[in-house]
Amino acid sequence: MRLEGTVALVTGGSSGIGAATARALAAGDATGWFEQLYAAGARGRVPMPWSRRDPHPLFVDWAQRRAVRGAGRRAVVVGCGLGADAEYTARLGFDTTGFDISATAIRLAGQRFPHTTVDYQVADLGFPQHREGFVMPLPVGQR
Numbered sequence: 461m462r463l464e465g466t467v468a469l470v471t472g473g474s475s476g477i478g479a480a481t482a483r484a485l486a487a488g489d490a491t492g493w494f495e496q497l498y499a500a501g502a503r504g505r506v507p508m509p510w511s512r513r514d515p516h517p518l519f520v521d522w523a524q525r526r527a528v529r530g531a532g533r534r535a536v537v538v539g540c541g542l543g544a545d546a547e548y549t550a551r552l553g554f555d556t557t558g559f560d561i562s563a564t565a566i567r568l569a570g571q572r573f574p575h576t577t578v579d580y581q582v583a584d585l586g587f588p589q590h591r592e593g594f595v596m597p598l599p600v601g602q603r
């Protein structure tokens with residue numbers, strides 16, 4: 461798996477989390493840095509990543525334009541992080557599962573939305589790490 465892009469993203473600063481992330485990548489752990497980042501956010505060491513409480517505007521726009529209704533249907537939100545998009549998906553009526561590789565993110569999502577109907581789970585999308593140029597489509601937290 462190519463890691464160059466990810467390394468460029470996370471090694472710009474000299475913070476502790478940057479070093480931890482670099483260590484995870486150097487150890488061949490391409491995804492462990494997500495948990496480290498959320499855990500550092502939970503301890504107040506870094507700003508909480510992807511911490512918006514509202515669904516992504518592009519997702520809302522997409523759902524509204526198509527008048528998406530989820531009643532009687534199931535949805536899975538991959539890499540759901542702190543849950544804003546999963547909660548919106550559930551409000552659309554879907555029987556929603558949200559999963560993320562970060563246990564801290566899933567714990568915090570449950571705390572943020574204590575009355576949620578979303579089934580939050582810790583899980584790894586588990587793409588094959590030995591393959592070059594593999595693209596993993598994940599919802600992102602930025603426009």
Ligand SMILES: C[S@@+](CC[C@H](N)C(=O)[O-])C[C@H]1O[C@@H](n2cnc3c(N)ncnc32)[C@H](O)[C@@H]1O
Binds near residue numbers: 511540559599
């Ligand atoms: C850019 S963040 C976006 C978080 C959230 N979707 C949002 O938009 O606020 C990517 C998310 O994908 C999760 N993630 C990364 N690799 C994953 C994997 N292999 N399996 C499950 N989740 C993963 C990360 O922990 C992180 O929460």
